[in-house]
Amino acid sequence: MIQELDPVRRADVDRASRLAAERVVERARRERLEDVMVATVDSPVGTLLVAATPRGVVRVAFPEEPEEAVLEELAADLSPRVLADPRGMDAVRRQFEEYFRGRRRRFETRVDWSLAPSGFSRRVLEQTARIPYGTVSTYGEMAKRAGSPRAARAAGNALHDNPVPIVVPCHRVVPASGGVGRYGGSEWRKEWLLRLEGWLQG
Amino acid sequence: MSPPPFARFLEEHRAQVYRFLLAAVGPHDADDCFQETFLAALRAYPRVREDSNLRAWVLTIATRKVIDHERARARRPVPVERLPHWSAPESPDGEPEVWRAVRSLPPRQRAAILQRYVLDLPYADIARTLGCSQEAARASAYEGRRKLREMLSPDGSPKATGGAR
Incomplete structure (x- = not known):
């Protein structure tokens, strides 16, 4: 260890690196590098994990399934390019929220049947x-x-x-x-x- | 076999890569280099083997981005109004002279000491990220450490530090 570098070791980079990581996800979406995007949706039946590919919604998981396990499954079965992208999932999340408020009778989103x-x-x-x-x-x-x-x-x-x-x-x-x-x-x-x-x- | 979900890879390595880049290129350019590093990683990701050393891999990419960044900066004519920014960059904490001294080192020495003394990487990994032998990695870290000490003790005498190695 060298003391001279202590300020570099101590610098708090958590927030800055989180924001930078969010911008990576934004750019990945714009450059179409995301093979699978995932986001959580709060609902009266628990927090759902929803995953979509460019072809449509591919997976909906109830909270009994650990998030980590679902992501591993998506990476192994579809592609390791799985990104957490709540903004990219905005339209899908909105449909779930409307459905749970009783304001939506059908999902407009397409379904990707890859995991069926x-x-x-x-x-x-x-x-x-x-x-x-x-x-x-x-x-x-x-x-x-x-x-x-x-x-x-x-x-x-x-x-x-x-x-x-x-x-x-x-x-x-x-x-x-x-x-x-x-x-x-x-x-x-x-x-x-x-x-x-x-x-x-x- | 495929690597872990990219979301987890990003979450696990973001802080270290950011810290490395912040020290290597400064707050103004750390963000750009961070984006370039992880987007390059994302493009190559499906071809990565499950058992690869992902930490060394992503730092290899980051080191390359630092070297690219230095070359681009050296080629660019320097706009006069930007000079003060470079000579006295804002620092994340109150010790700008440390950050400035690190950034004045040649890129390979800079990468070597940051990876060794900030990220605690073994020389075997540093050799990989720099694309050189372990002896050369050690030599770069040694040279960087020596220059850093010189710069940070104005009278030129080595600072007495405990636990230096």
Whole structure:
């Protein structure tokens, strides 16, 4: 160690480097170097982590999933160029906020299906994306529309693993036998969303 | 295998890279060099191996940006109204003579002493960031340290410091 350099060692660079890092993100966005941008959205069902690629929203994670783990997954499965970019996600975040205030009935944002399995599961999710706000359908019906009428259970599994819940409204699929059924993001959230949309009362 | 998410890489290394650049090029240009460093890193990022030494890697890029910056500055005709800024730059704390002395060192010596004595990098890493042998990295740090001491003790006698190595 040399004492002469103590002022350099001691200088507080936290704030300056944070601002500089934010400008890096701004420029990365303008120069289209971001392969995946992520931001958090506060909501009545907890803080959501939302990720998008230039093709659309690719992932929505509930708070039970650690942020670090979700970022690792995005880096491994899509691209390591994952940036935290709340400003870049403004339009998407606004849509979530409007939805949770009951002022938005459908998401205008596109969906990037990269993290959804292909084949039957993907077809189930695509059909689910068409279920209108405030209405529900059944696992059996989704299986049928996806081309395999007897695969209600498989349809349920596909919906349970939905990478983009809320945007692709898997909460609108319920068992034919009654009740709200399973939900990847805990059943209380499914009930909460169905109540928000007016399908469940009280 | 891919490196960690860039968001984490940026968060982990931003303070060190900023500190290095602040001392190497001053508050006026540290920001520009910081942007250039991390944008270059972002462009190359998908090709980085998971097990790379990312800290040494990003400081290599930053060192290159400092050297580029010095060359560009040397080529640029100096506008008269900017001279006072360079000769008496604002400093982040109350000891401008230290920051000024560091910045007056040749770029490689400057990078070597900052990486050794401010960022605590081992000579093996400094050799990598400077693209030279470990002996040459040591020599640069030694030379930089000697000049720094000379500059900071006006009578030319080496300052007595504890723990110098």
